Amino acid sequence: xxxxxxxxxxxxxxxxxxxTLFYVFFGLGSSLRWAPxxxxxxxxxxxxxxxxxxxxxxxxxxxxAHVNPAVTFAFLVGSQMSLLRAFCYIAxxxxxxxxxxxxxxxxxxPAVRGNLALNTLHAGVSVGQATTVEIFLTLQFVxxxxxxxxxxxxxxxGSVALAVGFSLTLGHLxxxxxxxxxxNPARSFAPAxxxxxxxxxxxxxxxxxxxxxxxxxxxxxxxxxxLKSVSERLSxxxxxxxxDSNGQPEGTGEPVELKTQAL
Amino acid sequence: xxxxxxxxxxxxxxxxxxxTLLFVFFGLGSALQWASSPPSVLQIAVAFGxxxxxxxxxxxxxxxxxxNPAVTVACLxxxxxxxxRAAFYVAxxxxxxxxxxxxxxxxxxxxxRGDLAVNALHNNATAGQAVTVELFLTMQLVxxxxxxxxxxxxxxxxxxxxxxxxxxxLGHLLGIxxxxxxxNPARSLAPAxxxxxxxxxxxxxxxxxxxxxxxxxxxxYLLFPSAKSLQERLAVLKGLEPDTDWExxxxxxxxxxxxxxxxxxxxxxKA
Numbered sequence: 001x002x003x004x005x006x007x008x009x010x011x012x013x014x015x016x017x018x019x020t021l022f023y024v025f026f027g028l029g030s031s032l033r034w035a036p037x038x039x040x041x042x043x044x045x046x047x048x049x050x051x052x053x054x055x056x057x058x059x060x061x062x063x064x065a066h067v068n069p070a071v072t073f074a075f076l077v078g079s080q081m082s083l084l085r086a087f088c089y090i091a092x093x094x095x096x097x098x099x100x101x102x103x104x105x106x107x108x109x110p111a112v113r114g115n116l117a118l119n120t121l122h123a124g125v126s127v128g129q130a131t132t133v134e135i136f137l138t139l140q141f142v143x144x145x146x147x148x149x150x151x152x153x154x155x156x157x158g159s160v161a162l163a164v165g166f167s168l169t170l171g172h173l174x175x176x177x178x179x180x181x182x183x184n185p186a187r188s189f190a191p192a193x194x195x196x197x198x199x200x201x202x203x204x205x206x207x208x209x210x211x212x213x214x215x216x217x218x219x220x221x222x223x224x225x226x227l228k229s230v231s232e233r234l235s236x237x238x239x240x241x242x243x244d245s246n247g248q249p250e251g252t253g254e255p256v257e258l259k260t261q262a263l
Numbered sequence: 264x265x266x267x268x269x270x271x272x273x274x275x276x277x278x279x280x281x282x283t284l285l286f287v288f289f290g291l292g293s294a295l296q297w298a299s300s301p302p303s304v305l306q307i308a309v310a311f312g313x314x315x316x317x318x319x320x321x322x323x324x325x326x327x328x329x330x331n332p333a334v335t336v337a338c339l340x341x342x343x344x345x346x347x348r349a350a351f352y353v354a355x356x357x358x359x360x361x362x363x364x365x366x367x368x369x370x371x372x373x374x375x376r377g378d379l380a381v382n383a384l385h386n387n388a389t390a391g392q393a394v395t396v397e398l399f400l401t402m403q404l405v406x407x408x409x410x411x412x413x414x415x416x417x418x419x420x421x422x423x424x425x426x427x428x429x430x431x432x433l434g435h436l437l438g439i440x441x442x443x444x445x446x447n448p449a450r451s452l453a454p455a456x457x458x459x460x461x462x463x464x465x466x467x468x469x470x471x472x473x474x475x476x477x478x479x480x481x482x483x484y485l486l487f488p489s490a491k492s493l494q495e496r497l498a499v500l501k502g503l504e505p506d507t508d509w510e511x512x513x514x515x516x517x518x519x520x521x522x523x524x525x526x527x528x529x530x531x532x533k534a
Contacts, residue, residue, distance in 0.1 A: 159421020
């Protein structure tokens with residue numbers, strides 16, 4: 001459990017909490033019914049995408065800026081972080097999301113709150129269809145994240161933050177019509193907690209997690225495989241301390257973080 | 264007071280004046296209610312964001328392109344600029360903003376001017392709620408600015424100008440509904456001065472300034488703390504002239520305030 005004694009580990013956890021708080025606050029806030037009439041899908045999609053882009057830019061170098069339990073799960077499946085770290089990230093994300101929704105709830109006039117942009121299935125969309133949509137939304141999102149975060153790519157890649165953000169915007173442009181575009185269990189969990197409405201809530205966990213896992217398997221094992229041995233993968237998952245034969249000082253960057261922070 | 268004798272300092276202050284003038288001119292201009300085609304929230308948000316993004320690209324290497332008293336205060340709290348520089352920047356920003364609003368006021372038809380997009384509370388939001396929202400809006404902007412211009416980062420920064428611009432767009436996508444979205448005391452002061460409407464004006468100073476300070480403390484002292492000693496921080500704040508021993512530090516300090524290179528960096532290379 002060397003990670004628990006590392007200052008950068010706790011900074012990363014805090015960064016995930018903080019980033020998810022902001023993500024939910026801005027994303028849900030821009031999705032509320034401020035004016036009568038239909039929701040502006042492009043506007044909301046851009047708000048979510050730009051929120052994530054800003055947060056990737058802001059804390060990407062500190063924690064990897066997952067801001068999403070499905071993304072953390074994907075990195076876990078890809079053996080790029082330890083179980084302990086993944087667990088702590090997800091806990092921080094869920095807490096941060098609920099905190100963000102609570103702040104939004106308290107600053108929003110009662111007439112506008114509505115259901116706090118709760119994810120719901122569009123009329124006529126079955127749970128099977130919705131789950132499939134959520135899988136595809138998160139699959140493309142995770143593929144984009146893995147590709148842009150991949151430290152093995154050496155070319156000029158433009159802006160990692162914008163690529164990830166716009167991938168999320170894409171998901172929302174399509175998914176909002178079907179499911180409200182969850183793509184992120186923490187985002188769906190937060191308003192559900194505050195409004196105590198969990199109808200079909202499982203769709204927003206099963207879909208993104210399957211999508212995230214598939215994206216990870218596709219990229220890391222099929223499209224651009226990493227040549228790691230089983231023992232190497234297991235040691236990463238266990239959170240084994242990286243060999244410091246070069247005497248690298250604590251807190252200046254561990255290999256586990258470098259893999260997720262190679263922005 | 265070596266900075267006062269520096270040409271680069273004068274150019275930086277002038278750049279802040281010009282940048283804020285242009286920002287307010289285009290930003291407020293995009294928010295005016297033209298009868299033939301009123302702008303949507305998305306349009307206004309993108310206009311403000313692109314305004315900042317383009318000005319950061321154009322003037323970031325000259326002055327750091329703060330364009331915002333709250334950002335300057337954040338840099339002061341983070342010990343990135345001296346008190347003197349901060350004071351001159353804020354003065355230039357406020358003057359530039361008022362100049363921009365005045366120009367816009369003069370060139371706009373009387374029936375279109377309205378209240379010149381002055382910030383005010385909307386949708387029955389209370390002052391407390393508005394301050395809280397402004398705080399969050401500005402905090403995320405400040406965090407994004409520090410992260411985008413941090414010379415200690417060896418990873419791919421992408422385009423800092425675009426990231427910062429989109430951070431402003433993000434703030435507007437939410438903030439417009441609450442307050443018309445300030446995030447910037449100079450932007451709020453400008454139309455208030457020109458139109459004489461100062462209702463709840465304090466909200467647009469307290470919210471952004473508190474948010475900026477918290478953002479600065481979070482980034483510079485908690486999330487990604489630097490290893491500067493107290494003596495080094497005080498030297499920056501006093502604006503002491505760097506001696507030969509501090510040559511390297513001076514370069515690093517300047518880079519942290521001003522964008523060294525807004526273009527993408529090859530992966531793994533240090534700026």
